[in-house]
Amino acid sequence: MKAIFGVSGLIAITAMAQGQVTFTKDVAPILQNRCQACHRPDTFAPMSLLSYEETRPWAKSIKQKVLAREMPPWYIDKNVGIQHFKNDVSLSDDEISTIVKWVDSGAPKGNPADMPRPRTFNDSDQWHFDQPDLIVTLPKDQLVPAEASDRWIDVLVDPGLTEDRYIKAIEVKPIKGFRAVHHVTTSMKHDDDPDDGDNVQGTFLNEYALGKNADVFPDGAGRLMKAGTKINFNLHLHPMGQETPANVALALKFYPKGVTPKYIETTEKIGDPKELDIPPNADNIRFDGYNTLAKPARLLSFQPHLHNRGKASCMEAIYPGGHKVEMLSCVSKYQFAWHLVYLYTEDEQPLLPAGTILHMISWYDNSPGNKFNPDPDNLITYGQRTVDEMGGAWVSYYYLSDEEFKQQVEARKGKRTLAKAE
Secondary structure (H helix, E strand, O other): OHHHHHHHHHHHHHHHHHOOOOHHHHHHHHHHHHOOOOOOOOOOOOOOOOOHHHHHHHHHHHHHHHHOOOOOOOOEOOOOOOOOEOOOOOOOHHHHHHHHHHHHOOOOOOOHHHOOOOOOOOHHHHOOOOOOOEEEEOOOOEEEOOOOOOEEEEEEEOOOOOOOEEEEEEEEEEEEOHHHEEEEEEEEEOOOOOOOOOOOOOEEEEEEEOOOOOEEOOOOEEEEEOOOOEEEEEEEEOOOOOOEEEEEEEEEEEOOOOOOOOEEOEEEEEOOOOOOEEOOOOEEEEEEEEEEOOOOEEEEEEEEOOOOOEEEEEEEEEOOOOOOEEEEEEEOOOOOOOOOOEEEOHHHOOEEOOOOEEEEEEEEEOOOOOOOOOOOOOOEEEOOOOOOEOOOEEEEEEEOOHHHHHHHHHHHHHHHHHHHHO
């Protein structure tokens, strides 16, 4: 039998005989659902996980990453705050247990007949929402030299929009020179905009940073893009030791023509620590930022933004009068490689009264114990470069009237009462 099957064949037979966890029956479906969108040829992931032969050499590493909840990338603390998100890609405890058992039992392949049909991918898999209605790219590549200082440039592009449209979803990402693009912000500029000099780049639209996914608005909420609007791309380009052409793409999904959403979505950065001061060789340095909601609001998403010394980022609501404080979301093991947008589910989107203070808390690790720290002996202050630091979070929300707020709070109470009764 050894001569026919070899060692791997014997492991597979033994696994099937003992009812063990196998790749074909148990692990492959998890990889298809949670991993293969990135881990396949021609993506930024470092390896493909489409087949057993591709996956088996990485078995021990996969076990380590899923046990530490580093992969798939999802860093919301599962012990505090809101736990239900539309775009949660994290593994369940059962899925993690399955992978661990598979690795610990020798990572058997199993019966080839148990292998699920291969997942197919198309152009829509390049984005985190349905096929975009409009994709805008730079008219020419930006050449990033091998050695130079970081550059910040603005490129204005006319997407050719001939009628007003409301945006349903937005995503920005590099399509060339992935490693040389530190971040991109996109803004809308229109000839009718007031020229007050305060915002020369236009009205903020979206931001990309390493590992960023998409901003997808709930039904009934959107953002207006007027006919004739131009897109301003503000790029931060970082030389990587090799001359690199770079380009980026903005993908937009619109509401159907003629549809006007009820609510106007707003995304803004809250708690940005311009006065940040992190001493050398110091850990657990904290910075607090605050923003007061002028009207009742419904929060839609939370996206922390820190750099390499970033350790954790949390958002809490301080209700009017200060008598109630509620932790909304916390990323307790921040990873600079993944600037994720966490989209609250409809029933969990925080409903906050006027006067609520959004309190952003950021922690930093500038010690030698931080493996991502390029130089723990430096005093670190706020700045745009990767070696500087930032903080706070991008938060999306829309305002409500007093009556709408009251109605939505009562409706939610009714749902929860009914759920408890069932």
